[in-house]
Structure formats: structure tokens, C-alpha cells
Amino acid sequence: MRPTDLLQFYVRDPRNGGLRGAVSQQGAKVEMHGAVGSAIPLSIAGFLSHEDERTNPRHHLFVLDDKEQAAYFMNDLQSVLDDTRPVLFYPRSARVPYTEEETVENANVAMRAEVLNEINGGRDGLCIVTFPEALAEQVITRKELSDQTFTISIGESYTMDFLDEVLLAYEFEKVDFVYEPGQYSMRGGIVDIFSYSFDHPYRLEFFGDEVDSIRKFEPTSQLSVAKMTRATVVPNVGNSRLHDAHEPFFSFLPSDAVVWMADAKRCEAGLDKAMERARSHYDRLSGEVKRTPPDELFLAGEALEGLLDPFSVVEFGGGTTWPNRMILKYGMSAQPAFNKQFDLIASNLRSNHKSGYVNVVVSGQATQLERLHDVFHDRLEEGEEPVPYKPIPMELSEGFVDKELKILVYTDHQLFERYHRFRLKEGFRKNKEALTIKELMALEVGDFVVHIDHGIGEFSGLHKIEVNGKMQEAIRLTYRGGDVLYVSIHSLHRISKYSSKEGTQPKINKLGTNTWAKTKQKTKGRVKQIAYDLLQLYAKRKSAPGHAYPEDGYLQHALEASFMYEDTPDQNAATQAVREDMLKSTPMDRLVCGDVGFGKTEIAIRAAFRAACDGKQVAVLVPTTILSMQHFKSFSRRLREFPVTVEYINRFKTAKALTETLKRVEAGEVDILVGTHALVGKRVKFKDLGLLVIDEEQKFGVGVKDKLKTLKANVDTLTLTATPIPRTLQFSLMGARDLSIIRTPPPNRHPVDTIISGFNEEVIRDAIAYELSRGGQAYFVHNRVGNIQEVAGMIQRLVPDARIGIGHGQMEGKDLEDVMARFIDGAFDVLVATTIIESGIDISNANTILINEAHKFGLSDLHQLRGRVGRSNRKAFCYLMAPPLSALPAESRKRLQALEQFSDLGSGMQIAMRDLDIRGAGDLLGAEQSGFINDLGFDMYQRILAEAVKELKEEQFKDLMEAEQAESGQYVEETALETDLSLLIPDHYVSDIPERISLYRELDNLHNAAELQGFRNRLEDRFGPLPDETEELLGTIRLRWVAQLLGMEKLVLKSGKLIAAFVSDEDSAYFQSATFARVLEYLKNHAKDASMYQRNGGLRLKIEKVETVLQALAIFEDIAGMTADEAAELTSAKSEPLPQAAPSATS
Secondary structure (H helix, E strand, O other): OOHHHHHHHHHOOHHHHHHHHHHOOOOOEEEEEOOOOOHHHHHHHHHHOOHHHHHOOOOEEEEOOOHHHHHHHHHHHHHHHOOOOOEEEOOOOEOOOOOOHHHEOHHHHHHHHHHHHHHHOOOOOOEEEEOHHHHHEOEEOHHHHHHHOEEEEOOOEOOHHHHHHHHHHOOOEEOOOOOOOOEEEEEOOEEEEEOOOOOOOEEEEEEOOEEEEEEEEEOOOOEEEEEEOEEEEOOOOOOHHHOOOEEOHHHHOOOOOEEEEOOHHHHHHHHHHHHHHHHHHHHOOOOOOOOOOHHHHEOOHHHHHHHHOOOEEEEOOOOOOOOOOEEEEOOEEEOOOOOOOHHHHHHHHHHHHHOOOEEEEEOOOHHHHHHHHHHHHHOOOOOOOOOOOEEEOOOOOOOEEEOOOOEEEEEHHHHOOOOOOOOOOOOOHHHHHHHHHHHHHOOOOOOEEEEOOOEEEEEEEEEEEEEOOEEEEEEEEEOHHHOEEEEEHHHHHHEEEOOOOOOOOOOOOOOOOOHHHHHHHHHHHHHHHHHHHHHHHHHHHHHOOOOOOOOOOHHHHHHHHOOOOOOOHHHHHHHHHHHHHHHOOOOOEEEEEEOOOOOHHHHHHHHHHHHHHOOOEEEEEOOOHHHHHHHHHHHHHHOOOOOOOEEEEOOOOOHHHHHHHHHHHHHOOOOEEEEOHHHHOOOOOOOOEEEEEEEOHHHOOHHHHHHHHHHOOOOEEEEEEOOOOHHHHHHHHOOOOEEEEEOOOOOOOOOEEEEEEOOOHHHHHHHHHHHHHOOOEEEEEOOOOOOHHHHHHHHHHHOOOOOEEEEOOOOOHHHHHHHHHHHHOOOOOEEEEOHHHHOOOOOOOEEEEEEEOHHHOOHHHHHHHHOOOOOOOOOEEEEEEOOOHHHOOHHHHHHHHHHHHOOOOOOHHHHHHHHHHHHOOOOOOOOOHHHHHHHHOHHHHHHHHHHHHHHHHHHOOHHHHHHHHHHHOOOOOOOEEEEOOOOOOOOOOOOOHHHHHHHHHHHHOOOOHHHHHHHHHHHHHHHOOOOHHHHHHHHHHHHHHHHHHOOEEEEEEEOOEEEEEEOOOOOOHHHHOHHHHHHHHHHHHOOOOEEEEEEOOEEEEEEOOOOOHHHHHHHHHHHHOOOHHHHHHHHHHHOOOOHHHHHHHHO
16 A cells, blocks of 8 residues: 555545535634544545645645644644645744844744745645744734845846845845855855745856856755755844734735644643743843833734634644534544554454454554564464555554544554654754864964974965966965975875864974974874784784674574664664674674764674674673663663573672672673673683673773773674763774764654753753653752752752652662662652763653753763753753853863754764864873873874874784785875976955865865765855866876875976876885886886986986876876776775864764
């Protein structure tokens, strides 16, 4: 069956005929009695799909009780109607009335404007889904909206000054790059405008004064998505300064529109509640500014019935508002609960099938339908008929049984008891986030910059310089004593922005002295000592034979299929990577990095089970006692039906029980042992340890970690962490460990709404009361045990009916465990605790967390704490309470702001990167590093780290190195280029200097043909056709790829000659390689123009008569016997990019 077949039942439904008849009279009032679940949107969709409604479509307004129900309803309606009718969501504009402009979510204002604009623009047959809070806000009048709408079509003419004036009058803001509604930018002949009435910004391209093309584009990437014929610019409809009069939303609807409501009385109550809120905020206003009183801005509940009078109204959610309404009986019942008893489900479906019902099971994910089929199939007895049901791939929110039509629809998420989340249009936060990261990386005049060969200088802008009479661009650095260094745009990768502990001023170096070289050597020496141990371990692991596990058996498949969530693609990739690591004979050392609650534990459980199936023991090491209990529970629960024994050791076990457990471990009777750091103690002896799982790695001291290293060089290790501490992050990035990142949240999780506020009793009261009103629980984190009782007392005073528990690390182990367990069981509403809660307690019912004195926590701590909430399908809130930002030291301020910006899930990786920046990556390889980092800057420190590791490999681990080189056929890390051709991005093409620098840097970091093509497309899209100089500039990138493959360290292309310098190490294996043989072959055949000679102990190749980059490229491609693109594929596949590329890779 297809979704349309299901819809046909309701198009032909006789009850719908009655409904059509009733609604055809203007002002009729109808009640759909006994309709339930997703049958309501289905019936309505059937009503909308009838040909009467298709030939002259009317507007339909659906009013549900709150935002969540409205969103579910809208998703159901969309999945049934499938784009045949436009379905729009009409939200409220701000969370709190009468606050500063900041809290208004532009995304919501834009959605509201879009709805008004569509109705006003005369589009037919809109379905608008909303809820009382949104209707409570009055809107701009129709006439004013028409007056303020400005339409631009292709072929019309406007001067730039005129557009500038119009947009300023609309209070639009002029910016460099547009990322949210209400902004515009002008570059040359291109104007970008983000109107409030459209979900993408417009890009207008002018030819002279004429509009040549209009496209919509994606703000994050700034790239076009589709062509348009006209652009409609609507100002902020919620901004009361731009218009005088307000009217209810209903006055926008034509009189033949149909209004569908769950219950008009409940809607009235919702309007009153919103008005009440507005009044109380209005009464608290202080200051001189005169504000519009709430009665003008909001709709009162008592006015609702009068407004609804002229319209036909249908109530479907149990509403009985109008005494003389027409009642249509629907007699349906909700989907029964089966508690995951699949035999019960099967027999229910069989008996219904016998009674003549059509059985339907729907799911948005095909994999779930397959799982359901497998579950039924595995339980069949011999000769038994398969379970009779029709699967349909579509999403509905609630199943139902329709007795009249003899059809039942069950949803898979109710059968499997999984969460089902609604989807609304994403806001513009993502765009902001992308830009913030970009700004962090951008260079501004006056920033400190580190050059790998010359040390720390000050950036003083992009300058034009003349080389042999041609113009080029270079970056200008000033050093001590006013010395100036120009860095060519081809070697931008040799400089990096100086970032270390914030607020520390670096010492600027002097050019031509050896201080910088000394600093570099000193650091390298130190790094080498530390890296030596790590590399030795790494080399030992690479050469040590580990245990290769056999292919997965049926038990493993059964375990993986019974997971309650949908696997995300990243999780799938990580599971596969772990599997491949375990099947190999070299020991696994993998770091799985995923945000809190992204299913890392599931990966560990699957790996542990694979090891146990093969008779090996597994140790799971966790940082806290509570977490060990929790892991013990989740491992036991997940492996309940499988033949493995799980045990734990921690301080809650009595001495006798502990000795008993340890005996069983030594005898090999325990398969999986979960424990705190006691696991690495002397008492624990394993019979045959095969896998070590380390959770929340950032919590262990280096001592425990070093013990682990000695534990076994040949044990597979799997490390899980949400925010990797810098040290491990570094080493994974440098390729000394394998890294899997899980960046996507399970499909049914929300981002956590993060709010920074002062310590304010009202905020605390509202936050906790709101959470309790929806039946949830809240955390209050207060990190001082001394006065934690008083804080609990204060909360009790603010929210008298809350039940409050207290937990902190100085309590007896048993008591603490007891408090936690009771909170998990719901005996308390609010848990006032120290940070003991941050290491991983999972409570899906707790969805608000308040963190007191948030400025005193580290970033990764705050991120972990925030990860305690939002583990279900409810919207979660995190309040960071700190003194006003202006009063905080810069470091704490940046920390809180970073957290507020990255409220989306999956930002753990960005947070770690930002933390590296803020903490100056202090304890990168050991405690004594931070001094060096202050001397070198963080990025440069990483480069030097990479160089040191490479030198180490060359000196001490030559076989490791040579094996790597021979495998890759790559002997040169990078090729430097010097030229006197005019290669640049001219300023008439890209005028914004920071943008030009960032384009140069991006260009310098391209690794293959696809990236280069993408770069070219982006340029053309954003700035128009490429000038010739820029074409040549892109050619140099390809030239460098081939030269790198040919083993050339430097190229000079000046006054018509091309000179190439080969690998400087004379003993290099390169001179015996096939690549070098090809170079000699070329020399033999082109003796007239080409020659080879020695200079300064290095070998050079000189070719005459080379005028352009493209000519040089052709010659090199000829020597290499392959194109630049193929060469790039070879080199980029072999050499992982240096770690400094990491932030851009994860953003």
C-alpha cells in the first residue's frame, strides 16, 4: 500500500460528505465527535482532497492547544497531503512579551510574515496550522502590509542608491554577509536581501541598473540554490515602530475560510493566559520609553467567539462550544498499548483481520518496517500463516482504530515504544554558528600571527606589491624594530593566527635573529621526549600481534537489530570502523567522539558483546561510582537476553562481595566487568582480557591513563568521550590513534535552549514551575557544599509545592546513591547538586537544568552538564546563571557565549576546539607545555608538533617511516611556489579584505579536484565570473599538486624560466623511485630546453621558455604521466591534512 491508498479511504468516507454539506453554509458550527489520534488529520486530508475542494480551494486555519500538538498535527497533515496543498506553520514571535528585541526569534517572525504575505498575495487554498499563543499576538493591518511590500522582478531597473534607501526605511541592516532576516549586502553588481517573508535570502544580479537574475541562496554556505522570477521584500511585521494599527489574525482570512479547532473554549483560555502574561510583564516595565499597552497588542479571550461568528468552525478535540452545533459521530478508538509484547501484537492483528479489518502499520523509516517484519518472521511456528498487515512508509504521530471504515493504523513508534519527534523549519541559528566559527578564524589588522620560519609578528593587512612589473597580493607582517615581511599568497599555510591563553601578549620576534629558531628547537626537544613514549607504544601496538576476532555471528545481528533508536549514519560508520578494527590482528586504538547522548554506549556494548562471544573478557572503565552503576545497569539491560555475565566493582560493594567478584573474574566466569579506577589496581586479575572500554575519558588523570598503557600493549582499546580533552584530540588528529566522530543526534532529539541570565529569583521560579507544570524534573547545580542547604531552602520558598533532593560528593556513598536512585524514580522534582551529576546520569524526564555561577566552570564541564537534559523528545532548557557578561573576565565571557551559540546537539567537537583556544591548550602533552604554547601560539605549536613527530619517525622509527613513504610514494610534504606573474583576486571582484584573506587561505588548503571545482563554483556564484588573474591563480594549485607528486620542494617561475628543486635529503629513497626515473627520461628527450644541475647541495631542474602557469602545468603532467587531478587524488589520499585544518573540518 502507498500513503495515497490510505488517503482514498477517507476521500470516499461517507462521514466526510456530511461534513462537506455542513461546512458549505457560511457560519456553520460542527463537532467531529469521537475522532482520535492521526485519524483527525487523515479525515481532514480526505476532506481537502475531494474535487469540490480542489476546484475552488478555500483557506483553512487549524488551531491546536499548544505548539507541540500543532507541530505533530502539521507533520501528519503534510505526510498525508504530500505537497498537494501548501501547509504553513504560524508560530508566536517571542518567548517573553515586552523584552528587548534580542529574544525575538527572527525565524519565527519570518514564518509569521510568510503566512501573512501568502494570504495577502492572493494565493489560494492555504492550510495554516497554529495555536492560541500565536493567535494572541495581533498583527499589522492588511492595508499596511500591502503598502510596505516591495516586489522586484527580472528586467526591472533600479539604482543602487534607491535600493539602499528603501531597505534603510524598512530598518534592514547593511552587513557584509547576510545570514538572518532583516539584513542586506551590496557587492559590485550583486545585492543580497533577506526578506522576512521568505525562508531563503535573495541574490539579485544587476547588469548596469537592470535586474539580470534573481536566485535564492543558502546563508551558511552563501551559495545559490534555485532561480526565481521575482523577489518580495517584506519588513519585520512584528516591529510596532513600522506600523500604527493592529488587528487580530482572523481579519486576514477571507469570509469563506474554514476554521478547525481542537476546542474553542481551550483556545479562549490560552488567549487569556497570554494576555495575563503580557499584562504582568507590562506592569513590571520601568524607564522612560512609552510602550503600547497589552490590550492593543494582544487579543483577549472574550473577543474570540465574536470573531469566529462569520466563519464555518469545526471542533475536533472534544470541544462543545456552540449549543446549536451539528454533531457528526466518528466512533474511533486510540491504538491499544502492547508494551512491546510482539506475540500480543501478532494475535491482535490476526483477530482483527478475521473480523474484516484492514491492518496498516506506518513508519517514517524503512529500516523499522524491516525490523518489524523480521521480528514477526522469527516468531512464526512451522506452517503458521504470516501476520496479516500492510506496511506503509509514512510518518503519523498517533495510531487509531476506525470501527466504521474497518481500518486500523498502528504506528511503529508506539509499537516499539520509541520517541517520535516533530519537525519544524530550522531557525537561522545554524547560519550564525557557521559565521561565528568563520570569524574566530578570520585575521584582522593588529592580530598576532606566527610564521613557521620567522616567528611571531603583527598582521598589517593585505598589500599589493610589484614583481618584475606585475602586480601581486601579499600579506604584510611587521616584526620588532619595524622590519617588514611579505608572505606570498601561495604560502599562506606557513602562517597562522596566534592563539594561546586569552589575554596573554606574545613577544614579537626580530627578523634575522636566532631566538625563534631556539624556541622552536627547545619545544621540539620537549615534544620529542613525550611523543617518543607515545610513538613507541604506537609502534609496539602496530607490530604487536593482537587478537583478530571472527566474522559476526547471528547473535551479534540479533543484538544490533534490537536497538531502540534508529542508527544515525555516523553511528553506523563508527560501528563498522570498530568492527573492522576488531577483525584485524593489530590491536585497536579508537577514540569515539560523540556528543552527550548520541549513542556511544551502544557502540561500546556491541563491541563488548563481540569480544565476549569469542571468549574474551571486557573491562569497562568509568570515572564515577554513579556512572559505574548506570553502565552496569545499561549493559545488563541491553544484554539481558544474551548469554553473557556482567559484573561491577565500586565502593558500593561490600568487601566480601568484592573479593567474590574478583575471584570470578580471575577464574574467567565474568565476561564484562564495569568499574571505576579500581579496575587498574593490583587486585584485579583478568583471565583473558580482550577489550578495554574507557568512558568519559576527559575525567581521568594522566596517572590512571599511564597505568592503562602498561596494562597491555596488545589489548583492543575503545575510548568514548563527549568533549575530548585537548591531549587526546591532538593525538587523534595527528594520526597516532583512530578517530570516529558521531556528529548527528538521533533523529528524535531537540537542541537544548540555552539562556544566559543573572542570578534572579524570578527566572529560577519561572523555569522550575514551567518544568513541573509539564510533569518534568529539574536540576539545580550549585558547586559549594557549604551553603547547598540554604540554596535548597530558597528554591523551596520560590516553588512551595516542589519536592527537593540534595546530592553532593561529601555524602556517604550509599546515601548519595540513594538520592540519585530516588530522583531517577521520580521521588523528587528538583535535585540540588554539585557537579557530581555531570558524569552521565541519564534521566529522560529531567529537561531543565539551572547552573549557578556558571562562569566558574570550564567549557567541557558546562557542555557535559547541559547534556544531562534534552534526552527525550521534549524541548529542554539550560539556564547559565552568572554575573552580567560585562563584569566577567574575557575568558569566562567567551566560554558562556560559545555555549550559548552552539546550542545545537553535536557541537561537542566545536566546543572542544574552542576550549583549546581558550585554555591555550595548556596541558597538551603534559603539564609543562603551556609555557611553550605561549611562546609559539597554538596553531604553530601543532605544526611543530607534527614536524617533531615526523623527525622522530625519521630518526628513531625509520622502518615505520619508510614503510609509510613507500606505501604512499610521497616524499615531499608540500611544494613552495615563487612567481612573477600577476596572480590574485582583484579588489574590484572581492572588495572585503577579511573575505579575500579567508578565500586565499581556503584556496591554499584545497586537496583535490572536487574541492577546487567547488571553490570555483562558489566564487562564481557569490561574486560573478572569474577574472583572468584569478583563473591563473587557481592553476597554481594544480601545479603544486603535480610538483608535490614529482618530489619537488620548491618551484620558481620567473622571467620565462621554470626552476624546480628536488628532495633535499640526498639519501632519500626518492632518487631510487620510479617517479625520479620519469624525470630523467624527460630530460633525455628534451635536452634542448631542459637541464639539471647541483646548487647548495641540492638537485635542480631548469626548463626554458615557460611563460604561464598553464604551460608549466602541461609540462609537469607530461613528466608525471597523469593529470593534476589524478596526482591530487594520490597525494591527498595518502597524506592526512595537518591538524590545523581540523576546526574547518568539524564546523
